[in-house]
Amino acid sequence: MVPNTLTVLYDSTCALCVRCRDWLSKQEAFVPMRFIACGSAEARATYGAVPWLGEELVVVSDYGDVWAGPAAFITALWALREWREWSYRISGPELAPLAQRFINAISSNRRSISALIVPDPCEGDACRVPRAYR
Amino acid sequence: METLYLVPVYAVYATVTLALTVFLARTLSRNGAVFLEDVFKDSPKLGDAVNRLLVVGFYLVNLGYGALIMKATGAATVVEAVEVLAWKLGALLMSLAFMHFVNLYVFYRIRRRSRIAQLPPPIAPQMQLQAQYGTSMPHAFAPNAAMPVAR
Numbered sequence: 001m002v003p004n005t006l007t008v009l010y011d012s013t014c015a016l017c018v019r020c021r022d023w024l025s026k027q028e029a030f031v032p033m034r035f036i037a038c039g040s041a042e043a044r045a046t047y048g049a050v051p052w053l054g055e056e057l058v059v060v061s062d063y064g065d066v067w068a069g070p071a072a073f074i075t076a077l078w079a080l081r082e083w084r085e086w087s088y089r090i091s092g093p094e095l096a097p098l099a100q101r102f103i104n105a106i107s108s109n110r111r112s113i114s115a116l117i118v119p120d121p122c123e124g125d126a127c128r129v130p131r132a133y134r
Numbered sequence: 135m136e137t138l139y140l141v142p143v144y145a146v147y148a149t150v151t152l153a154l155t156v157f158l159a160r161t162l163s164r165n166g167a168v169f170l171e172d173v174f175k176d177s178p179k180l181g182d183a184v185n186r187l188l189v190v191g192f193y194l195v196n197l198g199y200g201a202l203i204m205k206a207t208g209a210a211t212v213v214e215a216v217e218v219l220a221w222k223l224g225a226l227l228m229s230l231a232f233m234h235f236v237n238l239y240v241f242y243r244i245r246r247r248s249r250i251a252q253l254p255p256p257i258a259p260q261m262q263l264q265a266q267y268g269t270s271m272p273h274a275f276a277p278n279a280a281m282p283v284a285r
Contacts, residue, residue: 001254047263051261071259075255084250084253088256
């Protein structure tokens with residue numbers, strides 16, 4: 001089933017992820033997306049059954065389909081007007097392994113990358129870091 | 135340069151240019167309409183308008199270019215006149231062909247853009263939550279072949 005809306009469960013404690021969320025929300029989309037911090041009470045209450053919650057990017061469709069990790073990144077790209085073609089391209093047989101490694105590398109190093117690009121990422125409430133997440 | 139045969143060259147050239155442009159524009163609009171009908175299903179009027187605008191642009195570019203390259207320096211003999219004419223018609227046909235393919239490409243892009251909006255996500259979901267998310271059900275666990283999630 002083709003999703004009508006997507007819920008993106010992102011890591012609000014990582015500056016890189018917050019930037020990516022901002023970028024995503026500014027793009028023109030075929031499918032509207034709503035963003036929920038994966039550590040929030042709402043996310044835990046509603047999507048607690050998703051085993052990857054908090055570890056990987058998770059995207060959930062309005063039909064309850066769940067994508068996690070690289071598949072979630074690509075599904076988020078798929079929602080965007082300008083990037084839908086690329087979502088098919090990089091999930092094809094030639095580029096998929098590369099894309100997957102790239103996304104995994106970014107995702108698992110997101111804290112160190114955040115530290116590199118933003119010396120002080122946490123202004124305001126959006127990026128308050130619970131100790132456990134550092 | 136002797137210009138004895140220039141007038142007949144111009145006459146033939148102008149006639150062929152007009153005829154070709156009209157013929158191609160009509161072909162284009164007739165067959166392009168099929169593409170546009172598919173793309174603008176919900177607003178056929180818009181499809182017609184786009185088609186007409188494309189044809190007008192086609193006329194403008196081709197007639198303009200045809201007029202620009204009409205001037206010849208001379209044609210003293212029949213052979214020379216034929217050569218001049220052939221050169222000009224060749225240039226005109228090339229420009230028409232180019233425009234034609236540009237138009238086809240535009241139709242193709244328009245159609246593809248409208249089709250891509252309907253396509254499903256490239257990767258099958260890895261899990262299915264129950265409709266209202268409340269009670270969860272991690273059944274149908276099908277890690278995708280194209281891109282399994284690395285844990």
